[in-house]
Amino acid sequence: MAGTQEQRTRALRADAQQNVERILEAAISCLGTNPEASMAEIAKAAGVGRVTLYGHFPSREVLVEAALTRLLERGEEALRGIDLTGDPRDVLAALIESSWLLTAQAGSVLVAAQALLPPGRVHEMHAEPERRLIDLIRRGQSEGVFRKDLSAAWLANVVHYLMKGAAADVSAGRLDRSEVPNLIAATMDGVVQPRFT
Amino acid sequence: MAGTQEQRTRALRADAQQNVERILEAAISCLGTNPEASMAEIAKAAGVGRVTLYGHFPSREVLVEAALTRLLERGEEALRGIDLTGDPRDVLAALIESSWLLTAQAGSVLVAAQALLPPGRVHEMHAEPERRLIDLIRRGQSEGVFRKDLSAAWLANVVHYLMKGAAADVSAGRLDRSEVPNLIAATMDGVVQPRFT
Known part of the structure; x- marks a missing residue:
């Protein structure tokens, strides 16, 4: 093989990174169809061996959390594109539309995560989109276009309840x-x- | 032992009925704390042996369905007490209050049932309260006090989504x-x- 030690190291790292990407995509796709998909099924779908899979993700728990993190990052990208400064009613509708796409895709990965990760972990992972939604609701309340007799936290809960419930009925x-x-x-x-x- | 054959048979039947009641109460209580409670734990809580438990409920699936049926019957009793003929807004609030008590108690039994029973079975078992809620919403729509641009079926879904979501956050x-x-x-x-x- 030609190339310096540094070139070889770089090529190995690129390979490893590619494997991680393939495993995460396979995990999202397999868990998205079946929240109980096994490590063996995910390895097969990713086209990698067990040793490679466990080398990157030592347990199913670690892999499920990484898959959910990846989905949330994607959601974050979509949500960052939304102008948060307009009429709170329009912004809320736009947030709902973008979040729904994510919720619909993440549905079954979320089921897997909720069954496997420590209680509260999935909730923690949503802290950033949650903060954005609550800030928007507070602004709507202070501008007098949203009701104030219910707390911003509860109104944000309602958005989540509707998305989760609808996602279950779609499934x-x-x-x-x-x-x-x-x-x-x-x-x-x-x-x-x-x-x- | 004194008594005719008929008296003995009757006593045995009363015993069996009492065991069924104790098992159902134990199942509701155990599954209500832990949706994965085992048959052995439920038998212990009911104070009956394995043979008696399996004699009445041959599988965990049969027992979970019976426990949920019992909870729904209780809910039905509470709901039958509600006057459905008043202002639809007041009736809706009364239905929500009664249903919430049931949902909060049934929460974890429902989780067990959803994991164990065939898809759609839990939904089927709710047909009667569902019909009552939809009839009420339709009346509210026809009397002009409820919005008509969303279907009665969707508005009923929203009630369920809120209850389920809130029950999960309470847990x-x-x-x-x-x-x-x-x-x-x-x-x-x-x-x-x-x-x-």
């Missing part, structure tokens, strides 16, 4: 995936409306 | 159980409000 074939973002946005529109009673 | 210690019925009722009040846009 069970009881709801059409493409209708969901509009249904949730129209529902939240009512939820956040100031109450004059 | 995780992120939400105070006693606040939930009011939070959900206030939220639904906004959800169903007719939209003038």
